[in-house]
Amino acid sequence: MNQTIDLLQGHRSIRKFKPTALTEEQIQTIVHSAQMASSSSNIQAYSVIGVTDPALKKQLAHLAGDQNYVEECGLFLVWCADLYRLQQACAKHGVEMQKQYVESFLVATVDVSLAAQNAALAAESLGLGIVYIGGIRQNPAGVTELLNLPQLVFPVFGMCVGVPDQEPSPRPRLSRDAVYHENTYRTSQITAGIDNYDQTMHDYYRERSGGKLDTNWSKQISEKYAHPSRAHLRAFLDDQGFGFE
């Protein structure tokens, strides 16, 4: 249809990279593209730390749950929700920034996500590969200390960027009807969509494992959500000055 649609629809995460650093020009293009994403009332409530130092990358790879590609990729980006800059802007006018309850946390999380997705697509359009790393939330306090993040800054996710050393195929998604509703939410579309996707993913796993893996999507979800996860986040966010009242 056009180059951008092909890129969007051809996305697959890369988890094996060649040991090639990004050029300064590539980094500039990626960051500039990120910055032009929409931002709620132009508050631009995010920051990004580009980690190039090998020792730092090694520590971050460990903190993210020993994910080697964090160390091996050309550039590791740490995407942060950032209310610190807004607090400084308020202070410049003698105003104490008011707690915005859940709203500020939400808006900063959306802002950083839109910017990061622009960065991902810019990188992919340059022939690079990416993978998001939620694992940095395993130890957000450790990441915060390592990168000297001030109060009101929260590392939401990481992103490996680099030259791909593998060529995986895109992973099948839920059917359109399981995700898209016209005018009203229909729970019947969800039930049918799960059954349909379970068959798709069952076949997908079986084929990729040479017949060994016998699972499906809802089974994996039920295993993942049988136990709470990252219960430390609330206390960490309270410590960093994000409020949920």
Place this chain on the structure above:
Amino acid sequence: MNQTIDLLQGHRSIRKFKPTALTEEQIQTIVHSAQMASSSSNIQAYSVIGVTDPALKKQLAHLAGDQNYVEECGLFLVWCADLYRLQQACAKHGVEMQKQYVESFLVATVDVSLAAQNAALAAESLGLGIVYIGGIRQNPAGVTELLNLPQLVFPVFGMCVGVPDQEPSPRPRLSRDAVYHENTYRTSQITAGIDNYDQTMHDYYRERSGGKLDTNWSKQISEKYAHPSRAHLRAFLDDQGFGFE
């Protein structure tokens, strides 16, 4: 550099649309592009309601704070964080989905944001224009009722999509140094970045208002954050089954 980079870096929000409905093919391309965005552990914790019904659009425009373009655009998308589908997947295996504290809310918010940004770029690559509508959080309970959203579904933001009837220029952003740090967060870059951007935006507002508007970025931020905003969100999210413990 390439068509995608040009598109990413040329983004501007559109707030005036021609009264042209989207074609079925356009909607399919946009939704398919959204679905291929990265998703945390492939949970795809979002849904999107495409609003085409004129009466519904009118009500949503009102709920969003009387934003006329919600009514006038070709398609209004309501992007929702969705844990309901995951709960149903768990139920299929007799598992009661466990509260994931802040983590589930966060992951669903990131998932929906990445998908929405892909949709925005797909639409723009087709010559359409978009604007994000955070205003639907003014009355999330009203939106939830209107669209029949079940428990564990939260309308995070809306998005107008349509044929542009204006040609605004991209808005200047913070300097790169105010947003991007190498290896460590430097608060000195923030202070300098705010001063620099204040000058840029002061000139930008003055030029666009024919000399009448005398403000800057930090002043606007300090006015916005002098008072709490959308304090109702926490109670709404508690009612919808999202937990922050």
